[in-house]
Amino acid sequence: QQQVKQSPQSLIVQKGGISIINCAYENTAFDYFPWYQQFPGKGPALLIAIRPDVSEKKEGRFTISFNKSAKQFSLHIMDSQPGDSATYFCAAFTEDSNYQLIWGAGTKLIIKP
Amino acid sequence: DAGITQSPRYKITETGRQVTLMCHQTWSHSYMFWYRQDLGHGLRLIYYSAAADITDKGEVPDGYVVSRSKTENFPLTLESATRSQTSVYFCASSERGHPFGAFFGQGTRLTVV
Numbered sequence: 458q459q460q461v462k463q464s465p466q467s468l469i470v471q472k473g474g475i476s477i478i479n480c481a482y483e484n485t486a487f488d489y490f491p492w493y494q495q496f497p498g499k500g501p502a503l504l505i506a507i508r509p510d511v512s513e514k515k516e517g518r519f520t521i522s523f524n525k526s527a528k529q530f531s532l533h534i535m536d537s538q539p540g541d542s543a544t545y546f547c548a549a550f551t552e553d554s555n556y557q558l559i560w561g562a563g564t565k566l567i568i569k570p
Numbered sequence: 571d572a573g574i575t576q577s578p579r580y581k582i583t584e585t586g587r588q589v590t591l592m593c594h595q596t597w598s599h600s601y602m603f604w605y606r607q608d609l610g611h612g613l614r615l616i617y618y619s620a621a622a623d624i625t626d627k628g629e630v631p632d633g634y635v636v637s638r639s640k641t642e643n644f645p646l647t648l649e650s651a652t653r654s655q656t657s658v659y660f661c662a663s664s665e666r667g668h669p670f671g672a673f674f675g676q677g678t679r680l681t682v683v
Binding site for chain 1: 610613614628629662673674675677
């Protein structure tokens with residue numbers, strides 16, 4: 458019940474296309490859903506995050522869509538660029554989790570020029 | 571330089587040896603975290619600290635020891651390294667305790683042979 462399932466494992470998108478990464482969870486106590494971006498040799502960096510009382514959040518070309526009833530959320534990257542090539546992680550958090558972020562397994566995104 | 575730094579960046583050690591990974595942050599953040607990153611698992615919390623001299627276990631603490639005598643330092647010690655501890659280790663710090671807002675170091679790649 459503590460898992461966050463992320464798909465796909467890897468994704469190749471043409472430059473200018475839309476990249477979509479999906480995550481699903483079981484624990485309805487989760488109350489914060491961040492996405493992280495990680496470049497090779499670097500630590501993860503917070504990209505965008507959403508709370509379950511919001512169905513969508515947009516920051517520039519990055520959008521989180523949240524479906525509370527389906528217990529799913531997704532990251533959309535519009536107009537994908539080669540500089541977006543990285544590994545993306547979804548995660549979930551609840552105040553009751555003793556500071557533990559529950560991480561998805563990651564999606565390696567490659568944007569082809 | 572401001573930020574969070576980990577040392578060493580790469581380490582090879584033998585099974586059974588003790589090894590210490592260092593983490594130093596210059597922001598005076600109260601909270602610090604240690605994660606390990608393995609392929610297919612995302613990040614898993616090893617230990618965290620809410621303040622100097624306050625530490626607590628995360629998801630995978632066995633075989634690890636931490637200390638926090640000063641706010642800015644949070645070393646992680648593997649008391650008797652095992653091959654299963656081969657991983658990339660990330661240290662992170664956070665001002666408000668919420669791990670999703672944490673800043674990550676660049677990681678230490680540890681290989682136990």
